[in-house]
Amino acid sequence: MTGFAALGAGLAALAAGIGIGLIGSNSVQSIARQPEAANDIRGAMILTAALIEGVAIIGMILSFLMN
Amino acid sequence: MFRTQLKYIFLALFSLTFAINPALANTDTVANEGIMLINEKSIAHEEVEKEETDIVETILHHVSDANENHLGTMGHTHLTIPLPCILINKETKKVSFFMSSAFHHAPEGIIDGYKMEHSRVVDAQTGKRDTFYDLSITKNVFNMLIGFVLLTILFFVIKSSYEKRKGQAPKGAQSFMEPIIDFLIDDIVVKNIGPNYKKYLPFLLSVFFFILINNLLGLVPFLGSINSSGNISFTMALALCSLLVINLNGTKDYWGHIFAMPGVPKWVLIILTPIELLGVILKPAVLMLRLFGNIIGGHITVLSIVSLIFIMGKMGQSMGGAAAGGAVAFPILLFVNALELFVAFLQAYVFTLLTAVFIGAAIEEHHHAEEHH
Numbered sequence: 001m002t003g004f005a006a007l008g009a010g011l012a013a014l015a016a017g018i019g020i021g022l023i024g025s026n027s028v029q030s031i032a033r034q035p036e037a038a039n040d041i042r043g044a045m046i047l048t049a050a051l052i053e054g055v056a057i058i059g060m061i062l063s064f065l066m067n
Numbered sequence: 068m069f070r071t072q073l074k075y076i077f078l079a080l081f082s083l084t085f086a087i088n089p090a091l092a093n094t095d096t097v098a099n100e101g102i103m104l105i106n107e108k109s110i111a112h113e114e115v116e117k118e119e120t121d122i123v124e125t126i127l128h129h130v131s132d133a134n135e136n137h138l139g140t141m142g143h144t145h146l147t148i149p150l151p152c153i154l155i156n157k158e159t160k161k162v163s164f165f166m167s168s169a170f171h172h173a174p175e176g177i178i179d180g181y182k183m184e185h186s187r188v189v190d191a192q193t194g195k196r197d198t199f200y201d202l203s204i205t206k207n208v209f210n211m212l213i214g215f216v217l218l219t220i221l222f223f224v225i226k227s228s229y230e231k232r233k234g235q236a237p238k239g240a241q242s243f244m245e246p247i248i249d250f251l252i253d254d255i256v257v258k259n260i261g262p263n264y265k266k267y268l269p270f271l272l273s274v275f276f277f278i279l280i281n282n283l284l285g286l287v288p289f290l291g292s293i294n295s296s297g298n299i300s301f302t303m304a305l306a307l308c309s310l311l312v313i314n315l316n317g318t319k320d321y322w323g324h325i326f327a328m329p330g331v332p333k334w335v336l337i338i339l340t341p342i343e344l345l346g347v348i349l350k351p352a353v354l355m356l357r358l359f360g361n362i363i364g365g366h367i368t369v370l371s372i373v374s375l376i377f378i379m380g381k382m383g384q385s386m387g388g389a390a391a392g393g394a395v396a397f398p399i400l401l402f403v404n405a406l407e408l409f410v411a412f413l414q415a416y417v418f419t420l421l422t423a424v425f426i427g428a429a430i431e432e433h434h435h436a437e438e439h440h
Contacts, residue, residue, distance in 0.1 A: 039254075043254065043258075043420075046413075046416070046417065046420070047417075047420060047421070047424065050357065050417040050420070050421065051421075053357065053361075054353040054356065054357045057356050057357050057359075057360030057361065057364075058353070058360075060360055060364060061356055061359070061360055
């Protein structure tokens with residue numbers, strides 16, 4: 001079962017990685033297009049990244065609990 | 068002014084060291100210390116598989132709560148800060164109160180039917196923790212109190228320098244804290260809550276600085292592996308505060324949007340209302356898990372990299388392996404610790420930001436401009 005828990009944590013990290021990667025690429029693009037809005041975009045970026053990260057953390061904690 | 072205050076801080080920290088009690092080594096506890104154990108013979112003959120579970124146990128031991136603050140082991144001397152144990156037996160309702168150092172002097176290490184195992188008080192007969200309530204000042208509570216005292220001193224220093232230097236440029240600790248507080252007010256609180264932000268400002272600032280100081284204390288080495296903000300009870304208490312502040316201040320609109328979302332067909336509400344109700348609980352629950360997971364994850368990463376030295380040195384058998392492990396582990400550790408420093412700030416910021424966003428959503432006045440066309 002330990003292996004499956006680790007696999008689940010890995011999948012959660014994978015999904016969150018894709019999500020945060022998309023946020024990062026898009027926010028860098030939008031900052032490049034509109035440098036004057038950089039502060040607003042950065043705030044929104046961190047907020048969204050934090051929301052996605054929550055999912056990865058839940059996966060990690062579940063894998064702790066399954067161990 | 069600040070310098071004299073700094074002296075008091077050092078004095079307080081120094082007086083703490085008097086509390087350190089070099090209790091004599093107990094071979095049973097030494098055998099379970101894994102990481103401290105480079106020179107112990109008993110480990111030398113263990114199999115590889117045993118070593119691995121040993122390391123996992125050691126890591127979990129270092130991130131979990133304890134009834135004494137174990138700073139380290141020098142040779143055969145344990146350096147521990149004794150902490151008060153307050154235990155209530157579930158059946159007899161008997162309240163036991165003693166310092167954790169009393170276990171080292173008690174006959175067979177048993178007091179009132181309790182004994183110390185892996186720095187944790189357990190039932191002497193069953194070896195489990197389910198027969199009593201543990202209301203002790205544990206390691207986490209103790210470290211949290213240190214953080215609380217440091218914060219209180221810091222903010223009183225700032226308060227007095229604001230009173231003394233009215234209308235002048237900030238100086239010392241004041242000029243360090245002012246930009247942080249300004250940033251919090253402008254970029255987090257006002258932006259997300261709006262003009263009525265003053266009511267929520269004390270709560271949000273307290274949350275931010277309390278999380279921050281506990282995160283930062285967790286990064287200080289040789290203080291008995293502080294992990295108070297990486298404990299789920301700590302984050303749960305904070306998330307509970309957020310839950311109460313968000314929902315007790317919720318406007319009619321906020322509750323209206325939860326129980327009966329305007330502009331949605333009646334039959335959809337059957338599905339939507341339970342989801343929205345779940346969201347009320349889920350938002351603070353994810354706040355709790357995010358902080359907990361980030362901090363404990365960081366600590367486990369650091370401890371795993373330290374364990375690399377012991378794995379490569381085969382738990383004290385091979386000096387060369389340990390040196391190679393150290394050479395690999397040191398730069399990685401440096402990097403991970405720098406990352407953790409960033410995460411300590413980021414998580415305090417994120418917790419405060421999300422709480423402010425949720426409060427802002429709860430107290431927002433909806434105008435429904437589209438309905439009045």
